Amino acid sequence: MAAIELTDIHVRLQRKQVLSGIDLTIEPGDFITFLGPSGCGKTTLLRTIAGLQRADAGTIAIGGREVANGATAFHLEPSKRGLSLVFQSYALWPHMTVFDNVAFGLQVRRLGKAEIKRSVRAALDDMRIAELADRYPGELSGGQQQRVAIARAIVTRPDILLLDEPLSNLDAKLRVEMRAELKRLHQELNTTIVYVTHDQQEALSLSTRVAVFFGGRIVQTDKPRELYRHPRTLEVADFLGSAGLRLNRLDGVIAREGGQAWLKTPVAAIPLAQRGLEDRKEAIVTIKPEDVRLHGRPGEGRMAARVEAAFPSGAETLVQLRAGEASLTARVMGDAEYEPGDELYADLRRSNLNFYDKRTGMRLAHVAPIPNPMEEPQHEDRLSHSR
Numbered sequence: 001m002a003a004i005e006l007t008d009i010h011v012r013l014q015r016k017q018v019l020s021g022i023d024l025t026i027e028p029g030d031f032i033t034f035l036g037p038s039g040c041g042k043t044t045l046l047r048t049i050a051g052l053q054r055a056d057a058g059t060i061a062i063g064g065r066e067v068a069n070g071a072t073a074f075h076l077e078p079s080k081r082g083l084s085l086v087f088q089s090y091a092l093w094p095h096m097t098v099f100d101n102v103a104f105g106l107q108v109r110r111l112g113k114a115e116i117k118r119s120v121r122a123a124l125d126d127m128r129i130a131e132l133a134d135r136y137p138g139e140l141s142g143g144q145q146q147r148v149a150i151a152r153a154i155v156t157r158p159d160i161l162l163l164d165e166p167l168s169n170l171d172a173k174l175r176v177e178m179r180a181e182l183k184r185l186h187q188e189l190n191t192t193i194v195y196v197t198h199d200q201q202e203a204l205s206l207s208t209r210v211a212v213f214f215g216g217r218i219v220q221t222d223k224p225r226e227l228y229r230h231p232r233t234l235e236v237a238d239f240l241g242s243a244g245l246r247l248n249r250l251d252g253v254i255a256r257e258g259g260q261a262w263l264k265t266p267v268a269a270i271p272l273a274q275r276g277l278e279d280r281k282e283a284i285v286t287i288k289p290e291d292v293r294l295h296g297r298p299g300e301g302r303m304a305a306r307v308e309a310a311f312p313s314g315a316e317t318l319v320q321l322r323a324g325e326a327s328l329t330a331r332v333m334g335d336a337e338y339e340p341g342d343e344l345y346a347d348l349r350r351s352n353l354n355f356y357d358k359r360t361g362m363r364l365a366h367v368a369p370i371p372n373p374m375e376e377p378q379h380e381d382r383l384s385h386s387r
């Protein structure tokens, strides 16, 4: 049985359609992330699941039980849905100790003192903040306060935890640390987590599945790896980018030559594996910066390129290139030395390319490149070969 089942959810706020036709099944134990640009409806959907927002149409079932139905105007109140919520602003009570902040949800349920103590201790242990029990929120760092807020949400051992941008107030280092904590917590508690963020890295590194939102609709729901490898639309590909960088893109035309199909771009011709492709179709190929390889010598399939700028940052170097009329960014491992004006040759790791219909922006899933000769197999292929 699904943990959460959303069917055809529509929400209007002040005459603005904020969510349109959301269908989503969240399985028990999923860590699903709602990812998308600001204002695309992620928080509104989370609030609708929690019952803080009414759906104008559609149904919501939690653990197989209907909790909202737009057609019958049925709306179960938030406290009866068996969920816990953590917001971006975690709003701890300043006059209460950490222990009392976490205990509050149990006290209103009139549980026994010993049981409350045991549960609060367990939640503080889960968040590794047992030693902070007697402090007041004003005596804690931002990261510690966020841990308290999460402890407060998990103390009731909810089946489902809803988190709305819980890390966005933390500095970059703390965010990465807290990511690891959330992942561990998810594994240990085996709770279903619904998580809202506009941070691509956070979404890809934490989730079992990611739902990408644009303009009040979900445009793709996939495992992080699949989403990263094969964004369904150009819009999703552009939004995801690659580890904080924009994707390279080249415009081209599919053409047949010598019994072979190609995507012909102004700077490179990419051989395609299929016959029977629509000739003269205008397409766009997206190229991750890590899939642009640089060489000192010319060779088959290599394009001449000039270095415009290089940005070494220790672990990697970003190299901005001009190849004919195209600009490309290459991500090169290590502290490589490139200077503006260097003339070199670039080729593309072809098996990682994606092709999109220029008119509709939809991925052309049936178009695949012929891999480069001697191409390193992907990690999973290597595993399956060695089995």
Ligand SMILES: Nc1ncnc2c1ncn2[C@@H]1O[C@H](COP(=O)(O)OP(=O)(O)OP(=O)(O)O)[C@@H](O)[C@H]1O
Binding pocket: 013, 014, 016, 018, 036, 037, 038, 039, 040, 041, 042, 043, 044, 045, 197, 198
């Ligand atoms: N109470 C409200 N009344 C009217 N419009 C609202 C209300 N709350 C949200 N909206 C609008 O609904 C749209 C979706 O908002 P929502 O907060 O769900 O987006 P989001 O994807 O979570 O964005 P962010 O990442 O900025 O939090 C936005 O255009 C927003 O302005």
